[in-house]
Amino acid sequence: MLVEVDDIHVRYGDLVALRGISLKVEESEVVCIIGPNGAGKSTTLAAIAGGVTPHAGTIRVGGQSILGQRPEQVARLGLSLVPEGRHIFGTLTVEENLRIGGYIQRDRAAAKADFDRLLELFPRLAERLRFPAGRLSGGEQQMLAVARAVMTRPRLLLVDEPSLGLAPKIIDQIYEILLDLRQRVKLTLLINEQSSTRILKHADRLYVLRGGRMQLEGRAADLQDGEAIRHAYFGFDEGQAARMETTA
Amino acid sequence: MIQLLQNLIDAISLGSIYALVALGIGLLFGILRLINFAHGDFITIGSYALIVPSADVTARLLIGAWAWPVMIPTICLIVVIVALLTDALAFRPLRRASSPTLMIASFAVSYIIQHGVLMAYGSRPKAVDLWSGANTQVLIGDLRVPMLQLITLAVTLVLMLAISLFLKKTSYGVQMRAAAEDFRMAQYLGVRGNVVIGIAFAISGILAAAVSLLYTTQSGSLSYTMGVPLALFAFVAVVVGGMGSLVGAVVGGFTIGFIVTMLQAYLPPDLRAFRDAFAFAFVILVLLVRPAGLVPARSTFERV
Amino acid sequence: MRRSFARHQTPFLLIAVLGLIALASALSDNDSVRVTLTEMFIRVTVVIGLYVFIGNSGIISFGQIGFMCIGAYAAAWATADPSFKQIMLSGLPAFLQDNQYPFLVAMAGSLVLPAAVALCLGAAIMRLSGTAASIATFAFLIIVNSVYSNWDSVTAGVSSIIGIPTVAGPWTTYIFAVLAVLAAYLFQISRFGLMLRATRDDEVAARASAVKILRMRLAAFVLSAAIVGAGGGLYAQFLGILTVDPFYLDLSFITIAMLVVGGMFSLTGAVTGVVVVTAIVELLRLLERGVPAGSITFALPQGSQEIGLGIVMALILIFRPSGLSKGREFAPFPAKPAEVASSPARLPLAGEPERATR
Numbered sequence: 068m069l070v071e072v073d074d075i076h077v078r079y080g081d082l083v084a085l086r087g088i089s090l091k092v093e094e095s096e097v098v099c100i101i102g103p104n105g106a107g108k109s110t111t112l113a114a115i116a117g118g119v120t121p122h123a124g125t126i127r128v129g130g131q132s133i134l135g136q137r138p139e140q141v142a143r144l145g146l147s148l149v150p151e152g153r154h155i156f157g158t159l160t161v162e163e164n165l166r167i168g169g170y171i172q173r174d175r176a177a178a179k180a181d182f183d184r185l186l187e188l189f190p191r192l193a194e195r196l197r198f199p200a201g202r203l204s205g206g207e208q209q210m211l212a213v214a215r216a217v218m219t220r221p222r223l224l225l226v227d228e229p230s231l232g233l234a235p236k237i238i239d240q241i242y243e244i245l246l247d248l249r250q251r252v253k254l255t256l257l258i259n260e261q262s263s264t265r266i267l268k269h270a271d272r273l274y275v276l277r278g279g280r281m282q283l284e285g286r287a288a289d290l291q292d293g294e295a296i297r298h299a300y301f302g303f304d305e306g307q308a309a310r311m312e313t314t315a
Numbered sequence: 316m317i318q319l320l321q322n323l324i325d326a327i328s329l330g331s332i333y334a335l336v337a338l339g340i341g342l343l344f345g346i347l348r349l350i351n352f353a354h355g356d357f358i359t360i361g362s363y364a365l366i367v368p369s370a371d372v373t374a375r376l377l378i379g380a381w382a383w384p385v386m387i388p389t390i391c392l393i394v395v396i397v398a399l400l401t402d403a404l405a406f407r408p409l410r411r412a413s414s415p416t417l418m419i420a421s422f423a424v425s426y427i428i429q430h431g432v433l434m435a436y437g438s439r440p441k442a443v444d445l446w447s448g449a450n451t452q453v454l455i456g457d458l459r460v461p462m463l464q465l466i467t468l469a470v471t472l473v474l475m476l477a478i479s480l481f482l483k484k485t486s487y488g489v490q491m492r493a494a495a496e497d498f499r500m501a502q503y504l505g506v507r508g509n510v511v512i513g514i515a516f517a518i519s520g521i522l523a524a525a526v527s528l529l530y531t532t533q534s535g536s537l538s539y540t541m542g543v544p545l546a547l548f549a550f551v552a553v554v555v556g557g558m559g560s561l562v563g564a565v566v567g568g569f570t571i572g573f574i575v576t577m578l579q580a581y582l583p584p585d586l587r588a589f590r591d592a593f594a595f596a597f598v599i600l601v602l603l604v605r606p607a608g609l610v611p612a613r614s615t616f617e618r619v
Numbered sequence: 620m621r622r623s624f625a626r627h628q629t630p631f632l633l634i635a636v637l638g639l640i641a642l643a644s645a646l647s648d649n650d651s652v653r654v655t656l657t658e659m660f661i662r663v664t665v666v667i668g669l670y671v672f673i674g675n676s677g678i679i680s681f682g683q684i685g686f687m688c689i690g691a692y693a694a695a696w697a698t699a700d701p702s703f704k705q706i707m708l709s710g711l712p713a714f715l716q717d718n719q720y721p722f723l724v725a726m727a728g729s730l731v732l733p734a735a736v737a738l739c740l741g742a743a744i745m746r747l748s749g750t751a752a753s754i755a756t757f758a759f760l761i762i763v764n765s766v767y768s769n770w771d772s773v774t775a776g777v778s779s780i781i782g783i784p785t786v787a788g789p790w791t792t793y794i795f796a797v798l799a800v801l802a803a804y805l806f807q808i809s810r811f812g813l814m815l816r817a818t819r820d821d822e823v824a825a826r827a828s829a830v831k832i833l834r835m836r837l838a839a840f841v842l843s844a845a846i847v848g849a850g851g852g853l854y855a856q857f858l859g860i861l862t863v864d865p866f867y868l869d870l871s872f873i874t875i876a877m878l879v880v881g882g883m884f885s886l887t888g889a890v891t892g893v894v895v896v897t898a899i900v901e902l903l904r905l906l907e908r909g910v911p912a913g914s915i916t917f918a919l920p921q922g923s924q925e926i927g928l929g930i931v932m933a934l935i936l937i938f939r940p941s942g943l944s945k946g947r948e949f950a951p952f953p954a955k956p957a958e959v960a961s962s963p964a965r966l967p968l969a970g971e972p973e974r975a976t977r
């Protein structure tokens with residue numbers, strides 16, 4: 068098992084973000100977390116990547132607990148985060164953005180090789196190497212964010228809402244790239260999304276998060292009709308739905 | 316005309332000193348969002364490290380008496396160590412603290428350092444003779460330019476070039492710039508936060524050491540609060556230049572140097588004592604027109 | 620009546636506690652105890668003044684002591700002996716030079732003049748971001764020091780103004796401390812105070828409603844300057860001699876330390892901080908003088924007082940950033956929680972991430 072999250076609780080001061088989340092990701096899987104805004108999806112990824120520390124529960128990578136480790140340490144274990152909103156370094160050039168990911172490698176030659184290979188995969192970025200990254204379009208920035216994360220040679224890529232603010236065609240491209248990378252460099256993917264339609268096609272397993280709690284988990288194949296997902300997502304239980312019908 | 320040129324050279328020389336101090340402060344502000352009130356006191360420590368610890372009014376040179384190829388790196392090392400210590404002891408525990416908390420903490424560090432110096436060296440200002448041989452004058456055309464001012468300008472340019480190259484060309488420099496823009500994201504990509512911050516403090520320390528040597532040579536005296544006016548002008552320079560922007564800090568430093576020198580030269584004699592008040596008033600005027608500073612950072616750190 | 624008390628118990632409790640201390644000082648024969656306590660009440664006034672601005676707006680001002688200086692000199696100009704003023708302070712306007720005014724007039728001056736200066740200064744700097752504004756206040760402190768040190772004809776420059784009638788004793792300063800508590804309390808439960816506090820934690824939200832915040836910050840700044848100035852006026856009329864020296868970095872640090880140790884964001888914190896830090900400083904002073912233990916005297920080296928205070932401050936910032944009062948008001952009497960007029964906004968503690976990206 069690559070990553071195992073066990074009953075973590077996360078608080079921002081008095082605000083409780085996660086109330087006992089458990090999930091696991093196996094090698095080579097594509098796992099997706101969906102849920103409405105504010106459900107805690109970003110917090111979950113941030114917790115795994117070391118950006119926030121749960122005050123209860125454990126997170127294990129390859130059997131070892133990584134709780135309390137700093138993000139830069141978690142990155143060195145092979146977990147890389149592509150955060151919501153991209154967070155590219157706007158004042159640095161595209162090339163510098165990419166190189167940052169490579170500094171984790173001791174082996175400079177290997178980092179250079181990665182750099183060249185990524186430029187082949189992302190020709191749009193190759194064309195704009197010297198641009199300040201802030202001048203790229205939304206889709207290009209997302210590609211840069213993904214490429215940059217891949218430079219750290221991750222085993223697991225944590226992608227937070229890759230489709231946010233992007234046109235459908237671009238989103239398709241991004242997903243194509245993610246899945247292509249998964250094949251090429253044996254990447255495992257853990258993706259957050261608000262909407263399930265696109266991801267259901269590609270994911271192996273699905274988690275539904277709402278209100279800081281896991282509402283549903285299952286194999287994507289079993290959840291194709293979307294009924295269970297809708298219930299978990301919107302929070303109606305059978306009883307509630309029935310009561311609403313009788314009072315209507 | 317000659318007088319005006321003379322004043323301009325004075326302004327540039329003073330501006331260089333302020334620019335160096337402002338750069339040290341701006342660097343830390345960019346990465347940590349910390350206004351380091353103790354920076355002026357780093358300068359003080361650099362200067363006091365030159366002399367034998369005692370309360371005498373006439374100081375005896377200790378490290379200051381060594382040959383300059385040994386003395387300069389030693390002073391740099393001492394100040395860098397102090398800077399790294401303050402980071403480790405005071406600022407590292409406050410990594411996730413708010414800006415105001417960090418500011419107060421640095422104010423506390425400043426207070427502690429000042430009183431430490433006071434305890435070791437006494438409160439009376441001391442006269443010190445460091446490289447007074449450099450106080451010759453060079454004739455350029457009709458201008459008499461103090462050698463020291465030329466040296467100051469040269470040192471400033473060299474240091475700025477070095478830092479600029481470091482930030483642009485080395486891997487740590489790129490990491491620092493990334494961390495300055497988005498610290499958390501840089502961490503997610505494996506940039507070691509504490510290392511980057513340590514480097515920032517170290518560079519800040521080197522800048523402070525350089526200023527302490529230049530300033531002490533120029534003024535010939537030490538006092539335990541000598542760093543305060545320097546730091547103050549540098550803070551103001553950073554604000555005027557644009558917070559979060561290193562170029563802004565340098566521009567701000569030269570601007571302040573210019574304003575202060577021109578006021579000193581052209582204010583009527585009975586108002587000259589109030590030079591600093593006028594400089595401050597002028598700065599307020601600038602800020603009323605451009606609250607974000609003259610060269611606002613392209614990525615402002617207090618992002619909306 | 621009961622409910623009203625429960626709701627507003629904090630200021631009454633603080634006044635009572637301070638009253639007990641004042642009583643203790645009145646009963647004590649020891650002159651130095653009276654002096655220490657008088658100074659403490661003056662500091663209570665000053666630190667409450669600091670709190671009115673810093674606690675409500677969230678902006679650290681390093682320069683409020685500049686207002687204390689202005690207030691002190693205003694009082695001195697009013698009450699010092701005309702024969703002294705005519706020789707030493709010939710730059711003063713005639714109505715000050717030739718007359719000697721009573722205590723209350725002096726206090727009025729020490730309230731109004733700093734407030735006027737604060738109005739002008741604040742109008743300019745309240746538009747700046749929190750950090751920039753803080754730097755501007757620091758600059759203000761240095762400038763006041765510079766101006767007052769050099770304006771010989773009006774302030775006697777680096778020499779002293781002497782012969783100020785020393786009418787401010789423990790009870791007088793206690794009364795002003797009480798007034799300061801009431802003024803601060805009334806401000807913080809007023810519309811201005813509540814709105815200001817609600818936007819304190821989020822500068823982005825504050826800037827989105829720019830104009831109103833400006834006025835509220837300015838109001839807090841001016842009130843703060845007035846209270847701190849009054850503290851200065853008391854100081855001048857307690858000491859009898861006035862120079863510019865005390866109104867500089869050390870006093871700024873001590874007063875900020877008092878506020879931080881007690882807790883920046885509550886009135887209780889301001890008062891508690893003064894009492895606690897005064898106690899700590901007195902203890903360190905005692906240790907510096909030497910404590911006989913058997914045949915040896917154990918004494919801390921000179922200057923340990925200051926370093927000790929600095930370390931205490933740093934420790935509080937690291938381990939208990941909301942101070943001893945934890946940002947809450949002292950309100951032990953039962954009252955419905957929503958009723959007690961304490962800080963409404965939850966404060967982000969120094970250990971928390973401020974924004975998700977940091």
